[in-house]
Amino acid sequence: MTEPATIRVLLADDQHLIREALAMMLEFEEDLTVVAQCGRGDEVVAAVQAHRPDVIVLDIEMPGLDGLSVAEQLPGHAMLILSTFARPGYLRRAIAAGVRGFIPKDSSSAELAAAIRKIHTGGRYLDPELAASAMMAGESPLTDRERDTLTLAASGASVADIAARLHLSEGTVRNCLSNAITKLGAANRLTAIHQAQRMGWI
Known part of the structure; x- marks a missing residue:
């Protein structure tokens, strides 16, 4: 055998x-x-x-x-x-x-x-x-760019740092973070980060 x-x-x-x-x-x-x-x-x-x-x-x-x-x-x-x-x-x-x-x-x-x-x-x-x-x-409501900006924000990076690392303008980064907060129904950036981490979206 x-x-x-x-x-x-x-x-x-x-x-x-x-x-x-x-x-x-x-x-x-x-x-x-x-x-x-x-x-x-x-x-x-x-x-x-x-x-x-x-x-x-x-x-x-x-x-x-x-x-x-x-x-x-x-x-x-x-x-x-x-x-x-x-x-x-x-x-x-x-x-x-x-x-x-x-x-x-x-x-x-x-x-x-x-x-x-x-x-x-x-x-x-x-x-x-x-x-x-x-x-x-269900699916994550975040776009790839929103996920990337929120992930970097979770690491403690400033808007300027995020903009430099993702090759975006600071205004675009702020818009992405704002959109993420809105989509997640969060009160602020910190709450949005915690919610996205809990779901495994970032």
Whole structure:
């Protein structure tokens, strides 16, 4: 009887203890092996090129580059998001980037292994509660430019800084921020930022 081929997995998570624990749990599975680990998002693309994993498991919040941005740089790869931040907007962005799996970090090791196997064979594995929340939440009302300006504002950047980084006029930046506040039904910029972050739209 032929033994199943080993699925090569790359783990990317900035929390060292969590990453090591995940690697140990996956190594207990006979058909899974962790071929590489990354602690920063901007290390992942090079690691993928060097190790050729079958499945890439990504956290969202990582230094250097967030997991969703990493996914956008790796079209055609089997990718799974494993994150504490199970927000509807994140799921929509992940799917748009070609991610085929999305489960919260409090999932069991058995569920993680099952998700890896499923997306390795071309299927999808989405946490049902998150999928339902994403459907109820609907699409983000923000344009790409509004999202970018609000994201930079959330990092503490001033209007002048945002304008310089996005190559826009300060007036355009103010208009984008004002539009975002209005669309989100927020009282001010800070409330708009919190609401957009809660939904995973920025």
